[in-house]
Amino acid sequence: MNAKPPATILTRRALVGSLSLAAGGLLTGCDALTANQGWRDTLRLAETGNMALQRGLLGQDGLAREYSPRDISRSVPANGTRAPSDADYLRQAATGFSDWTLSIDGLVERPTRFALGQIRSMPRQTQITRHDCVEGWSAIGKWTGVNLAALLDAVKLRDSARYLVFHCADSLRAGPYYESIDLVDARHAQTMIAWALNDELLPIGNGAPLRLRVERQLGYKHAKYIRRIEAVADYRLSYGGGGGYWEDAAGYEWYAGI
Template identity: 45%
Template sequence: MNTSIGRRGFIAGVSALLVSACSKVAETDAAKSLFSAAPEWQRKIHRSLASRMALAKEYPRSAISPDFRGNGSRTVDTDAYRSALAAGFPDWKLEVTGMVSTPLSLGLDDIRKLPQRTQITRHDCVEGWSAIGEWTGPQLSAILDAAGVKDSARFVVFRCADTYAGRKYYESVDMVDARHPQTIVAHSLNGEPLPEKNGAPLRMRIERQLGYKHAKYLTGIEVVDTLENIGEGKGGYWEDRSGYQWYAGM
């Protein structure tokens, strides 16, 4: 067995078990204590097994899945989004805010003018399916560098246009994953503009994390020193609502 594939599969399986357990476990004090500690344990074991900058496996074009399924939100159910989609998103902006010296407001043309990375990787969903796709976009680290992240910043929060149960979707990662070379703001899938069902016009690709971390319909990047005041303080929509683990590394 290829060592990197085996390690990725093992940690993905552990992640799925933790998510499943968290969504079903009784709300006892002992259970809350156990699962609140789990993300930090998982992060430590994952990073002990591989270099912080180790790359997720990349594939040849022949391995690309014939259809990269949409999951979770498959659109943004607003008139404004439908109009923007029909027009090709000429006015879509990605706002970079928070603990930065130079806040940014980037249109799609700005995103495309940045140095680009193309990577063919496997998307692993916590629900048990996977697909391989070719993603293109600038590295998040390049955008963070342009904004000038302050030294005390610890996390990057991704703001999205889609909603669940009346709440805007969001996710977050720490600075290690934010600056990983395969963490990109993707605007293209398989050489074409990102499809609606896959998060058009922008989505995150965080290749060493499970799929729910890859925020779609991206509108904002906020740099913060704590997650305590974001949502319910657990670092993401599903983490707040369903007990998913904040750290979903593979």
């Protein structure tokens, strides 16, 4: 898919992104602030405004910019976990993830465990997009995978489902990595479960064998090493209640729209 938003939309998207990056820079730079509940409450208010602004300007179906092959960066940095230490993950990696499965369950009519080969054989989509990290760097890569909406259609979400929680194989200091998004982003045309980067199978550092690409949000939302997707009514009932690892551990915004 190579559709690109109009130039006016891109300009507005850049404005929204700059506000998110500014907030993210404060979050990464001051532990004292992120530990302060009043500051966290203020950020939540700003987050609600960011979400309303982005979706108001771009619409629920507005596309993140897509680039040409000549724009692809020399590399897409491996950020966060670069190699999970989980024993089962290491065993899977040693065999090329031949036994890896992705479970989709929770509030679904047909809970399903998809084999990795099955996912790679599904109709694929490819997009060249920019990954924007909360730390301030960006990189353009070519991602290939299966549209997430197609997987959701296969399991048939229940009417009570409102969010998806992504359970990952890696852990950091504060616990297991996870993330969550709402169904607007889950069913967006560019949201995919990616298994290849720049025409090669995903490297371990970039999330092998499966990672989320949710192109209208900052990089920490793009969960790597995905093992399970759980459909839920309220993401605040999972883990620490913030909706993601960094949201719980450091007060990052749950909605990190750009």
